Amino acid sequence: MPQDYEIVENVLKGEIEMYELLMIKYEDLIKSIVYGMVYNEEVTKDITQEIFLKVYKKLKQYDSGYSFKSWLTRLAKNHTIDYLRKTKYNTSLNEVNPSNFSYADEDLTLKEEMKLQLEKAMLKLDEENRMLLYLKYHENYSNTELSDIMNIPMKNIRLKLFRAKERLKKILEGDDYFKSYGEVENG
Amino acid sequence: MDRIKNETNEYPDDAFNEIIIGIKRIDIPKIEFDRKKVMREIVRQKSRHGIWRYLAPVVWSYLTISAFYFFYYFRNIISNIFLYYAESKLKWISQFLIKLIKLVSLIPNEVLVVLIIVPTLSLILVFVFKLVLLSKNSQRRKYEKIF
Numbered sequence: 001m002p003q004d005y006e007i008v009e010n011v012l013k014g015e016i017e018m019y020e021l022l023m024i025k026y027e028d029l030i031k032s033i034v035y036g037m038v039y040n041e042e043v044t045k046d047i048t049q050e051i052f053l054k055v056y057k058k059l060k061q062y063d064s065g066y067s068f069k070s071w072l073t074r075l076a077k078n079h080t081i082d083y084l085r086k087t088k089y090n091t092s093l094n095e096v097n098p099s100n101f102s103y104a105d106e107d108l109t110l111k112e113e114m115k116l117q118l119e120k121a122m123l124k125l126d127e128e129n130r131m132l133l134y135l136k137y138h139e140n141y142s143n144t145e146l147s148d149i150m151n152i153p154m155k156n157i158r159l160k161l162f163r164a165k166e167r168l169k170k171i172l173e174g175d176d177y178f179k180s181y182g183e184v185e186n187g
Numbered sequence: 188m189d190r191i192k193n194e195t196n197e198y199p200d201d202a203f204n205e206i207i208i209g210i211k212r213i214d215i216p217k218i219e220f221d222r223k224k225v226m227r228e229i230v231r232q233k234s235r236h237g238i239w240r241y242l243a244p245v246v247w248s249y250l251t252i253s254a255f256y257f258f259y260y261f262r263n264i265i266s267n268i269f270l271y272y273a274e275s276k277l278k279w280i281s282q283f284l285i286k287l288i289k290l291v292s293l294i295p296n297e298v299l300v301v302l303i304i305v306p307t308l309s310l311i312l313v314f315v316f317k318l319v320l321l322s323k324n325s326q327r328r329k330y331e332k333i334f
Contacts, residue, residue, distance in 0.1 A: 053229065
């Protein structure tokens with residue numbers, strides 16, 4: 001597969017069909033980032049489409065000297081946060097949908113409940129902190145990449161992460177999450 | 188927080204192990220994403236944008252010509268309006284515009300007709316020519332077939 005900047009150059013030259021290659025390559029990443037912010041499949045689908053349309057329109061602004069993945073993630077992050085703020089998006093607890101929920105297996109049920117608790121707690125975090133934690137621990141972005149994407153000075157990244165985790169922990173402490181975690185881990 | 192930082196020389200992750208593992212374990216459900224729909228939308232927008240690219244200069248030129256035409260034929264009325272304001276705060280602007288109107292009035296009708304008709308006709312010709320080119324654009328049709 002050609003490099004990202006080569007694909008971008010070709011798309012800008014008029015080979016629109018090449019843009020589909022970029023979508024194939026980054027579709028899962030964008031879906032994951034958006035889902036990590038909204039925890040709703042339908043909304044994720046809509047926002048992902050909007051993001052790819054926006055990326056195409058802004059492709060001229062991409063500087064091939066920088067990582068396309070970081071540029072794309074920054075655009076996705078901005079678009080998703082804009083969407084959440086514009087629509088005053090607030091997923092009610094009922095809308096967070098535990099996948100493959102099974103009542104037959106108690107252990108699995110507990111794990112699913114914990115997953116649900118964590119998703120609800122994440123939604124209670126402000127958008128910036130939610131995105132920061134999700135990109136760092138779910139998508140394994142480096143601190144350098146996070147600094148670039150989130151527009152946070154490199155020296156402050158660790159502190160920001162620490163504070164975000166503290167906030168999430170406080171929310172989860174109120175939901176007995178850690179009690180459940182102990183039960184699951186101890187079998 | 189400073190105490191923790193001083194003790195470990197960094198922000199410790201140990202206290203948040205459960206949270207970190209929890210975030211790592213977040214499952215992403217299978218979400219159907221229609222790439223072709225995005226591509227179709229891109230082609231649609233590109234085509235629309237393409238026509239407007241040719242249409243926009245024509246529309247703007249017509250608006251400019253119309254404004255000029257309007258100005259020319261109602262120059263006496265406009266001139267009177269400016270004369271009314273000539274003694275007020277807008278004195279300088281009014282006097283300048285009155286002079287401008289007088290200057291425009293000096294242009295003979297024949298010259299004016301040529302000034303308006305020639306660019307109008309050439310704009311129409313350019314527009315038609317580009318529209319023909321656009322309709323023959325095989326690349327656009329190719330994309331429409333693909334997506």
